[in-house]
Amino acid sequence: MATNVVELRTPQGREKLNELLEQVTIxxxxxxxxAAVNLARIAKERGMQVAVCDDISSKEPMVDAEGTILNADIFQWLExxxxxxxxxxxxxxxxxxxACRYESEPFWVNKDGFNTRWRNSYLEEIDLTDFEKRSLCKAAIVIPVHLPFGQISANSFISMDREKEDLSEEFAMYGSLFSQVTRRFVAGYVQAHRTKRRIPSDCVLSKREVECLRWAAIGKTDKEISMILERSHATIRYHIHRAGEKLDSVNRAQTIFKAGQLGYLGANS
Structure with missing residues (x-):
């Protein structure tokens, strides 16, 4: 599918933007x-309805302190x-x-393709057949939010005119605004709900530990890594084991996974 490159306009008025950000801060x-009520209002005043998902891997609905489901009772996705x-x-x-797995910046999309700030070849390969049936809309402005530890939030703004298929004007006018208020809302929501610590705090891996894990992440064995780095087999095992201790991992696979979540392995692992 084609990906068209578009340019966003800067939200007008720094004071106004700061005021809106304050209204959605959690x-x-x-x-x-x-904050959810304010986010819904910001979207509605611009002819849009917002849908928010804090974690595309989770089955749990987003709720407020009283257990109210945000997407039902506040964002009004009820029909x-x-x-x-x-x-x-x-x-x-x-x-x-x-698409949010492959793009971190705002974009808008309909059955004809993705419209982004820059060309993204990954999006071009996403099948948009039966777009409306699969997306439950004719077009959407989408705000991905990539959070710490690999969590991905996917958020959409749908026109109140359900028949509208071209959101180029709305995206140019409000894309940056929607991006900033959504990111502020989602980041605060996740932080407010995060109670479990999955990775030790202030974990610092050494240069050699990272080097070993990068090779391990692409499938190299300890013996192969030892040959590549010209170090002994025992030295490679030690560095990977030491990294696992720092990351509180139970095995090699979890060590690689946690190091990746913290950004030690880069995009090429």
């Missing part, structure tokens, strides 16, 4: 409800065929969250 679970937040298969089958 510092504790009790802030979630009002038959519109309750996308109940269908966990969408993260696998809809092109919207799928």
């Amino acid at each position: 510092t504790c679970p009790e802030d979630i409800h009002d 038959d065929g519109a309750r996308w937040w109940e269908d966990h298969r969408l993260a696998l089958h809809s092109p919207l969250p799928r």
Whole structure:
């Protein structure tokens, strides 16, 4: 599918933008409800309805401190065929969250293709057949939010005019604004709900540990790595084992996974 390159306009008025960002800021679970109401209002005032998903790998709906489901009671996705937040298969089958795995900047999309800030060959290969049926809309402005530890948030702004297929004007006018308020909202929501510590804090891997893990991440054995780095087999095992201790991992695979989550392995691993 073709990917068209578009340019976003800068939101007008720094003071106004800061005010809107403050309205969607979440510092504790009790802030979630009002921030969600404000996010819904910001979208509605610009002719759009917002849909927010904090984690495309999770089956849990987004809720406020009282357990209210945001996408139902606040963002108003309630009609038959519109309750996308109940269908966990969408993260696998809809092109919207799928595209968020390959793009971190805002874009808009319809059946004819993706429209992004720059050409993205990964998006060009995403199948948009039966786009409306699979995406539950004719067009959408999509805001990916890539969070720490590999968490991906996929968020959409859909025109209140459900028949509208061209969102180029809305994207140019509001894409940057939607991106900033959505990122602020989602980051705060995730932080307010994050109670489990999955990776030790302030974990620093050595240059040699990272080097060994990068080769291990692409399938090299300890023996092969020892030959590549011209170090003994025992030295390679030590560095990988030491990295696992720092990352509190139970095995080699989890060591590589956690190092990748922290950005030690780069995009080529």
